[in-house]
Amino acid sequence: MAEYDPNCISKKENQKLPHRLDRHEGAKKLASLYSTGKRVQEVICVYSCIFLMLINFFMILKHLRIDRISEVIFSAICGIVTADFSSGIVHWAGDSWGSVELPFIGKNFIRPFREHHIDATSITRHDWIQTNGGNFMIGIPILLKLTFIFYNSSSTEIQAEYPFCAYLFLCSIFVAITNQIHKWSHTYFGLPVWVQILQNYHIILPRKHHRIHHVAPHVSYFCITTGWLNWPLEKIKFWSTLESIVTYFTGCKPREDDLKWAKTS
Numbered sequence: 001m002a003e004y005d006p007n008c009i010s011k012k013e014n015q016k017l018p019h020r021l022d023r024h025e026g027a028k029k030l031a032s033l034y035s036t037g038k039r040v041q042e043v044i045c046v047y048s049c050i051f052l053m054l055i056n057f058f059m060i061l062k063h064l065r066i067d068r069i070s071e072v073i074f075s076a077i078c079g080i081v082t083a084d085f086s087s088g089i090v091h092w093a094g095d096s097w098g099s100v101e102l103p104f105i106g107k108n109f110i111r112p113f114r115e116h117h118i119d120a121t122s123i124t125r126h127d128w129i130q131t132n133g134g135n136f137m138i139g140i141p142i143l144l145k146l147t148f149i150f151y152n153s154s155s156t157e158i159q160a161e162y163p164f165c166a167y168l169f170l171c172s173i174f175v176a177i178t179n180q181i182h183k184w185s186h187t188y189f190g191l192p193v194w195v196q197i198l199q200n201y202h203i204i205l206p207r208k209h210h211r212i213h214h215v216a217p218h219v220s221y222f223c224i225t226t227g228w229l230n231w232p233l234e235k236i237k238f239w240s241t242l243e244s245i246v247t248y249f250t251g252c253k254p255r256e257d258d259l260k261w262a263k264t265s
């Protein structure tokens with residue numbers, strides 16, 4: 001599919017999008033499957049996650065020792081790399097397998113992946129909750145684990161585990177904000193300057209970099225947090241090897257459902 005590059009539209013064109021979407025039945029149908037129940041789940045997850053982020057941020061600052069800063073920075077970078085890798089695994093799994101027809105997970109968790117491929121700009125029209133609900137949910141168990149460490153350990157034990165805590169904290173933050181970063185990678189107008197600087201220095205997913213994934217049939221560059229792992233994973237043929245293993249054991253072919261929705265027009 002990909003008759004047009006959805007990442008390269010002008011502001012004028014973006015304003016016309018509702019009319020363009022009228023032409024794609026699949027995109028319209030997928031958007032209509034966003035339910036009230038899903039919305040409620042997203043609201044709960046976003047605010048619970050922010051609450052846990054604040055608690056853990058306070059504890060991280062409270063136990064920070066400047067003499068261990070290099071160790072902490074290294075752990076934090078490892079946390080960000082883990083978040084990037086996780087974004088790739090989740091994105092690859094959501095894009096390549098399963099179907100919107102599956103009970104519960106289909107409409108609630110696979111649907112957004114299908115919608116994003118046939119209408120890549122729809123994410124730019126999603127509000128804060130719809131953009132971040134899914135990823136903030138994944139951040140919650142990591143932050144709960146961290147909270148458990150902070151509130152069930154002595155100061156000496158916390159110091160011993162501090163690099164691991166910094167790792168978990170940065171990993172959870174970057175996991176949670178992944179879809180916001182992804183949304184920014186599709187936003188060509190009105191981005192704050194600081195976001196553009198982070199993109200230009202490849203600290204977060206750059207716009208040009210993410211466009212590689214949006215070339216049909218969407219088989220590469222799945223990492224969408226920083227995108228740092230995309231090139232090395234492509235070089236070792238990580239995704240295609242993983243797909244061959246899944247197909248060998250299950251007999252399922254990757255992206256069957258994705259292709260079905262792409263043809264619905």
Ligand SMILES: [Zn+2]
Nearest residue numbers: 091095213218
């Ligand atoms: Zn995708």
Ligand SMILES: [Zn+2]
Nearest residue numbers: 116120182210
């Ligand atoms: Zn995208």
